[in-house]
Amino acid sequence: MEGLFISSGNQQQEKTDPAWWFIFRDRKMLVTIDGDKATVPLLHGEWNHDLPLVRKHYIGTLDGTDCYAAEVTKETPPPEGMVFHGLWGLFGCMADEFHRTALRAMHIIDWDRTDQYCSRCGTKNELKIGERAKICPACNALSFPRISPAVIVLVERGRRVLLARASRFMRNWYSVLAGFVEPGETLEDVVRREVKEETGIDVKDIRYFGSQPWPFPDSLMVAFTAKHAGGEIQVDGTEIVEAQWFEYDRLPDIPGKISIARALIDWFVEKHTKRRS
Ligand SMILES: [Zn+2]
Structure with missing residues (x-):
């Protein structure tokens, strides 16, 4: 893996290629653990598991492969053979750039959960097309992931x-x-x-x-x-x-x-x- 991540908020249509899914439950990520190696799900097309997603973001490509960040409810059990694991403990269990992409995915999910409403007028925010941002439909205030x-x-x-x-x-x-x-x-x-x-x-x-x-x-x-x-x-x-x-x-x-x-x-x-x- 060369580890080149290209960020993108533009959701492409009709995906058929495999994509990496960084799925979080309460800030822990869904992985398969094999010895000291951890991997995130690589899936074809849209999310087709039984896990109900609360939110989903297309975040970009890692070495040409699409990446999604998503979240499930706190009650969701992991699929057979998989676990939800804290990111801190996964360092060294996956390629560095993979781990960094997971951190990025968690940050975007946190932001999406936190900034649901406009901080100025309280209206429900909408995603801004083509940018990693939200916009308030009532007062046009923008919100970006906080850094x-x-x-x-x-x-x-x-x-x-x-x-x-x-x-x-x-x-x-x-x-x-x-x-x-x-x-x-x-x-x-x-x-x-x-x-x-x-x-x-x-x-x-x-x-x-x-x-x-x-x-x-x-x-x-x-x-x-x-x-x-x-x-x-x-x-x-x-x-x-x-x-x-x-x-x-x-x-x-x-x-x-x-x-x-x-x-x-x-x-x-x-x-x-x-x-x-
Ligand atoms: Zn507003």
């Missing part, structure tokens, strides 16, 4: 990296710092503000690293690296329980491979490991 940008930043100090334990972490792990963008802020502003607020550290040399859609529920994580410019660690004790500078080869428990937080930390470790060898 909330959040910044995530790895702060370096030579061979050491700033990692913090946040009170929201369920596990006892340390990670890089993160925070949501506030009105009027540039992404660089958020980097400086979050690091300062949460750890008392000033940063410089802010560089873009990469980004990751994170629809839990609607974030786009925008990752940066930065360097220590001044200040010593002082945590607020509420959001951040503890923060420390860790040597690259003596790290505590860190987040799993799925997250861009981990990609940042891996990048830092690799950079220093290479330098030594």
Whole structure:
């Protein structure tokens, strides 16, 4: 699989080709599990199973194959031999681009469920033809899937990296710092503000690293690296329980491979490991 996804909201007519179906029940996706591999249903033509669909969206093509996102009611049992499984746990069980398409499908289904009515006048929204949008037939207000940008930043100090334990972490792990963008802020502003607020550290040399859609529920994580410019660690004790500078080869428990937080930390470790060898 090359993993090229082309987004499209244009429902084509008279489908006969096979299509991938990303079907959700209460934010869990219908899959067949075989060992450590998970697959979503590949069906010919229209949805023809007994599962009653609450909503359905054509979302585009993945390597030329049509993709649908759909939802069934909370009471719907999975078909024989299949299960509804959380997306988080399916990472690594399918090709990365497949998993990303599943995240995209979940985000679109969430949006469709949430934005059924116009937020301005309360009239029932209609789908806008040819766009991933809804339009209110009474006041013409548009609604789009909400995407909330959040910044995530790895702060370096030579061979050491700033990692913090946040009170929201369920596990006892340390990670890089993160925070949501506030009105009027540039992404660089958020980097400086979050690091300062949460750890008392000033940063410089802010560089873009990469980004990751994170629809839990609607974030786009925008990752940066930065360097220590001044200040010593002082945590607020509420959001951040503890923060420390860790040597690259003596790290505590860190987040799993799925997250861009981990990609940042891996990048830092690799950079220093290479330098030594
Ligand atoms: Zn309206």
